Amino acid sequence: MKKDSIKKPWSGRFKEKTAKSVEEFTESISFDHELFSYDIMGSVAHTEMLHEQSIITENEAFEIAAGLKEILLELDSRDSKNFEFDKAIEDIHMYIEAELIKKYPDAGKKLHTARSRNDQVALDLRLYLMDVIEFGVIPRIITFQKTLIEIAKTNIDTIMPGYTHMQRAQPVTLAHHLLAYVEMFERDKERYKDALKRIDTLPLGACALAGTTLNINRNTAAKRLDFSRISGNSIDAVSDRDFVIEFISNSSILMMHMSRMAEELVLWSTKEFSFIEIDDAYTTGSSIMPQKKNPDVAELIRGKTGRVYGALVSILTTMKALPLAYNRDMQEDKEPLFDVVKTIIKVLNIINEMFPHIRFNNERLRKTAAEGFSLATDLAEYLVTKKMPFREAHEITGNIVKYCIGKSMDLHELTIEEFKKFSDLIDNDIYSRLTVEASVKGRKSFGGTGEVEEQIERLREKLDKNWTEE
Numbered sequence: 194m195k196k197d198s199i200k201k202p203w204s205g206r207f208k209e210k211t212a213k214s215v216e217e218f219t220e221s222i223s224f225d226h227e228l229f230s231y232d233i234m235g236s237v238a239h240t241e242m243l244h245e246q247s248i249i250t251e252n253e254a255f256e257i258a259a260g261l262k263e264i265l266l267e268l269d270s271r272d273s274k275n276f277e278f279d280k281a282i283e284d285i286h287m288y289i290e291a292e293l294i295k296k297y298p299d300a301g302k303k304l305h306t307a308r309s310r311n312d313q314v315a316l317d318l319r320l321y322l323m324d325v326i327e328f329g330v331i332p333r334i335i336t337f338q339k340t341l342i343e344i345a346k347t348n349i350d351t352i353m354p355g356y357t358h359m360q361r362a363q364p365v366t367l368a369h370h371l372l373a374y375v376e377m378f379e380r381d382k383e384r385y386k387d388a389l390k391r392i393d394t395l396p397l398g399a400c401a402l403a404g405t406t407l408n409i410n411r412n413t414a415a416k417r418l419d420f421s422r423i424s425g426n427s428i429d430a431v432s433d434r435d436f437v438i439e440f441i442s443n444s445s446i447l448m449m450h451m452s453r454m455a456e457e458l459v460l461w462s463t464k465e466f467s468f469i470e471i472d473d474a475y476t477t478g479s480s481i482m483p484q485k486k487n488p489d490v491a492e493l494i495r496g497k498t499g500r501v502y503g504a505l506v507s508i509l510t511t512m513k514a515l516p517l518a519y520n521r522d523m524q525e526d527k528e529p530l531f532d533v534v535k536t537i538i539k540v541l542n543i544i545n546e547m548f549p550h551i552r553f554n555n556e557r558l559r560k561t562a563a564e565g566f567s568l569a570t571d572l573a574e575y576l577v578t579k580k581m582p583f584r585e586a587h588e589i590t591g592n593i594v595k596y597c598i599g600k601s602m603d604l605h606e607l608t609i610e611e612f613k614k615f616s617d618l619i620d621n622d623i624y625s626r627l628t629v630e631a632s633v634k635g636r637k638s639f640g641g642t643g644e645v646e647e648q649i650e651r652l653r654e655k656l657d658k659n660w661t662e663e
């Protein structure tokens with residue numbers, strides 16, 4: 194199409210043509226074309242409703258639907274044809290309408306009856322996000338959770354140091370540590386599901402902001418598009434982007450969790466830790482240092498968290514203090530949103546693919562778990578079982594640790610006589626308690642490192658339940 198042949202649908206009121214620079218500055222078609230299939234889906238439902246309400250004829254409805262279908266097919270195959278949108282057409286909504294009018298001039302001009310781009314764009318975004326959450330994000334999170342659970346199952350007896358303040362604290366199992374992430378991702382998933390409840394509201398029929406004098410039926414449009422409810426206030430329906438903010442906010446939390454996991458993978462693959470080795474195929478080298486094998490995938494997951502947080506600040510700032518109802522500022526919602534969607538899908542894909550290629554160095558994990566007086570709490574709790582108040586037990590154990598440090602010994606290396614100098618309550622049965630295995634097995638409190646098999650069962654049950662059924 195030649196550039197100057199585009200006639201704007203809103204040109205009636207204007208004497209002059211839009212400046213090229215303004216077209217360039219205000220267009221959104223270079224990015225909102227992503228929404229084309231949702232836009233067409235919405236238009237088809239709108240058309241059927243218009244016909245049902247006798248606002249357009251059956252033949253008009255038929256022609257519009259047929260034209261939209263043709264446009265859908267054309268847009269679907271455009272990638273293979275190096276297709277480029279003309280920016281003069283402004284956005285995907287106007288593009289589709291203009292194409293339809295070219296195909297069916299009389300019927301096509303009726304599509305935009307009782308509708309505005311303001312409710313149309315809100316509808317498109319909602320349809321898009323429902324799809325992204327239901328078919329893009331949630332299944333990938335579930336796959337990852339299942340991978341982590343499978344790895345946990347084979348590592349119920351793999352003992353590793355648990356940390357607080359980045360200092361070795363108490364022995365835990367690798368299974369327990371991995372399941373902590375499964376729990377986080379479970380909450381992330383719940384947050385997306387919860388957001389879905391609010392996204393699932395049809396804004397169509399709000400029109401520009403005030404509704405319409407025409408006899409539309411918003412409920413039948415909602416039914417056709419599978420929305421559970423319709424928006425209650427037309428001004429709110431076209432002004433609201435909090436559902437976009439919520440999605441990006443949930444994605445920020447997901448990425449925050451991902452970044453913590455990624456950080457651990459980076460640390461664990463250092464020579465200093467040597468807890469894991471990532472298969473060659475999932476690492477990269479250095480252009481100067483021949484010996485290097487870098488955990489770039491994990492680093493980039495950690496790094497990409499920044500752009501998702503950036504998108505959150507961007508959309509919050511765009512929406513801040515915007516007077517009601519629609520303002521063109523809101524067009525700025527799409528690029529950060531699309532970037533977030535692409536980023537989290539990429540991250541979920543690569544982590545799903547990479548995780549099974551991580552090998553854990555079980556010997557090293559166990560050895561490190563035993564060092565650094567990680568069984569001190571076990572000794573204190575032993576004294577508690579002998580009826581000593583915990584505060585006293587803590588103090589005495591602290592003294593024993595101090596004594597051991599002076600002698601460069603570990604707790605289990607003390608003789609019973611040495612132990613008894615600190616407390617008469619310590620007997621020979623202490624030695625069987627001072628192993629990392631006993632420590633881990635003993636922590637049977639609900640959620641503790643000693644009841645990991647039960648945790649796996651609980652999580653599997655939760656995951657097996659179809660998430661939409663809840």
Ligand code: ARG
Nearest residue numbers: 221225284310311314523524
């Ligand atoms: N391209 C616009 C957006 O993304 C669509 C809505 C424009 N509405 C208007 N009245 N200019 O927000």
